Amino acid sequence: xxxxxxxxxxxxxxxxxxxxxxxxxxxxxxxxxxxxxxxxxxxxxxxxxxxxxxxxxxxxxxxxxxxxxxxxxxxxxxxxxxxxxxxxxxxxxxxxxxxxxxxxxxxxxxxxxxxxxxxxxxxxxxxxxxxxxxxxxxxxxxxxxxxxxxxxxxxxxxxxxxxxxxxxxxxxxxxxxxxxxxxxxxxxxxxxxxxxxxxxxxxxxxxxxxxxxxxxxxxxxxxxxxxxxxxxxxxxxxxxxxxxxxxxxxxxxxxxxxxxxxxxxxxxxxxxxxxxxxxxxxxxxxxxxxxxxxxxxxxxxxxxxxxxxxxxxxxxxxxxxxxxxxxxxxxxxxxxxxxxxxxxxxxxxxxxxxxxxxxxxxxxxxxxxxxxxxxxxxxxxxxxxxxxxxxxxxxxxxxxxxxxxxxxxxxxxxxxxxxxxxxxxxxxxxxxxxxxxxxxxxxxxxxxxxxxxxxxxxxxxxxxxxxxxxxxxxxxxxxxxxxxxxxxxxxxxxxxxxxx
Numbered sequence: 450x451x452x453x454x455x456x457x458x459x460x461x462x463x464x465x466x467x468x469x470x471x472x473x474x475x476x477x478x479x480x481x482x483x484x485x486x487x488x489x490x491x492x493x494x495x496x497x498x499x500x501x502x503x504x505x506x507x508x509x510x511x512x513x514x515x516x517x518x519x520x521x522x523x524x525x526x527x528x529x530x531x532x533x534x535x536x537x538x539x540x541x542x543x544x545x546x547x548x549x550x551x552x553x554x555x556x557x558x559x560x561x562x563x564x565x566x567x568x569x570x571x572x573x574x575x576x577x578x579x580x581x582x583x584x585x586x587x588x589x590x591x592x593x594x595x596x597x598x599x600x601x602x603x604x605x606x607x608x609x610x611x612x613x614x615x616x617x618x619x620x621x622x623x624x625x626x627x628x629x630x631x632x633x634x635x636x637x638x639x640x641x642x643x644x645x646x647x648x649x650x651x652x653x654x655x656x657x658x659x660x661x662x663x664x665x666x667x668x669x670x671x672x673x674x675x676x677x678x679x680x681x682x683x684x685x686x687x688x689x690x691x692x693x694x695x696x697x698x699x700x701x702x703x704x705x706x707x708x709x710x711x712x713x714x715x716x717x718x719x720x721x722x723x724x725x726x727x728x729x730x731x732x733x734x735x736x737x738x739x740x741x742x743x744x745x746x747x748x749x750x751x752x753x754x755x756x757x758x759x760x761x762x763x764x765x766x767x768x769x770x771x772x773x774x775x776x777x778x779x780x781x782x783x784x785x786x787x788x789x790x791x792x793x794x795x796x797x798x799x800x801x802x803x804x805x806x807x808x809x810x811x812x813x814x815x816x817x818x819x820x821x822x823x824x825x826x827x828x829x830x831x832x833x834x835x836x837x838x839x840x841x842x843x844x845x846x847x848x849x850x851x852x853x854x855x856x857x858x859x860x861x862x863x864x865x866x867x868x869x870x871x872x873x874x875x876x877x878x879x880x881x882x883x884x885x886x887x888x889x890x891x892x893x894x895x896x897x898x899x900x901x902x903x904x905x906x907x908x909x910x911x912x913x914x915x916x917x918x919x920x921x922x923x924x925x926x927x928x929x930x931x932x933x934x935x936x937x938x939x940x941x942x943x944x945x946x947x948x949x
Contacts, residue, residue: 479629479644480520491583496695496722497528497575500543500554501637504534509637510567511553514575516644524579527693527724528555529625530646532635539647542656548714550707558582559697560704560716587720589613590663592622592696598687598727600813602677606651609670610696610721612663620698621658621717624651626675627691629726632684645691649680658697687727695722730812731756731804734764734786741821741852744795748820752786754804761807766790769798769820779807795823795907826851826879826901826909829860836917839892844884849901849909851879858904865895865916876904889918 501508531539543549555564562578595607612618627645635643652659661669677685697717704716738750754762763778799817826849833845856876897914
């Protein structure tokens with residue numbers, strides 16, 4: 450009877466657990482201002498590095514503890530969630546660098562304190578570790594971050610470390626790019642979305658840290674741009690990103706990721722840490738002006754600036770001809786800035802511009818504004834098969850339009866293989882399709898490039914078309930092959946697929 454009762458109780462507990470998991474799947478919005486608002490007397494901002502996985506049954510205890518501590522604002526504290534089964538670099542950090550034994554594990558300040566496992570008292574343990582880290586002596590260095598969202602999934606990350614010591618400071622800096630709440634649906638086993646999950650490093654690709662050496666009173670600085678989509682994170686948005694930077698000194702300590710002497714690792718302690726959300730900066734300026742001009746002609750362009758939150762704006766223009774006027778200004782928001790420029794060569798140029806405010810927060814570049822100087826022909830439009838078989842002849846068309854409707858004297862075509870450059874000699878009417886065939890002898894990926902030169906000798910920009918020539922699939926049905934040979938005009942769609 451007791452065994453049955455026990456099974457019933459266990460069954461109820463299991464069902465209750467699943468019920469809680471199914472119902473409580475939402476994560477409250479994370480208040481990222483709590484670290485800035487607290488005023489506890491710590492020697493520095495503490496960093497927690499949390500080793501976890503979506504499969505880990507006990508990791509939710511550590512996740513909940515870290516999230517609650519951060520949300521309380523009781524300490525100057527950030528944490529990074531290394532979800533090991535989602536990002537290879539997360540697995541590398543906690544396995545290669547920290548020599549993890551069990552999940553979850555949280556390394557505070559690079560291993561000064563290590564908390565292994567998860568249970569209902571995990572939050573108390575974590576709080577004790579954070580207080581211990583916050584009271585230890587550290588080197589007097591300050592890490593600073595400035596993150597600007599450039600549009601799309603691109604951001605510019607500027608980092609600096611100030612050495613306030615009287616001697617040289619040696620160490621490493623790691624810049625962790627995280628989401629505030631996972632947009633990739635990474636959840637712990639209770640259905641809660643992971644908070645501050647690690648995506649990538651801003652500087653050091655292998656995660657070992659950017660080595661820095663700063664003379665007394667000096668500053669180290671670095672800058673990079675990072676594109677989320679290029680790293681497989683196309684769903685990121687500027688309101689859900691936190692970039693966390695930490696400086697580790699170079700003094701070695703023996704750390705253990707389990708009861709000593711088990712799972713030893715090289716520990717280097719954190720001296721400062723900071724977290725920053727991206728700034729959108731002022732919006733790009735709106736460009737107006739001529740789209741065509743002569744070589745040496747003075748062309749007048751108007752740039753409209755806007756940012757209602759500031760009083761002063763500055764303008765930077767890249768003219769597309771390797772020249773710039775530097776920062777111009779200050780100007781008032783809403784002001785139209787008129788700038789004159791002279792292009793000295795015939796070509797198709799792209800003008801881009803950006804704005805910064807009086808706090809040096811830079812906005813994204815404007816979309817390219819095309820200007821045709823000398824009325825050069827357009828980049829050829831290349832059309833034709835983008836895949837096929839090696840050893841087969843394929844026909845392609847080339848079309849360029851001259852703004853003066855001058856004839857196209859010739860097309861210069863590079864087929865992307867070892868056959869060299871081919872010249873298609875005209876003259877051809879502007880906008881006329883010009884056809885040429887080519888055979889790629891070997892399978893592979895190729896890029897066709899072409900440019901047009903008009904009868905006045907003005908050369909336009911390149912047009913491109915990417916193609917793939919995989920290995921031909923052998924057709925083993927020789928009877929069917931003979932049938933196709935007897936009826937060459939039959940089954941055109943099948944012939945197209947087979948490349949026959």
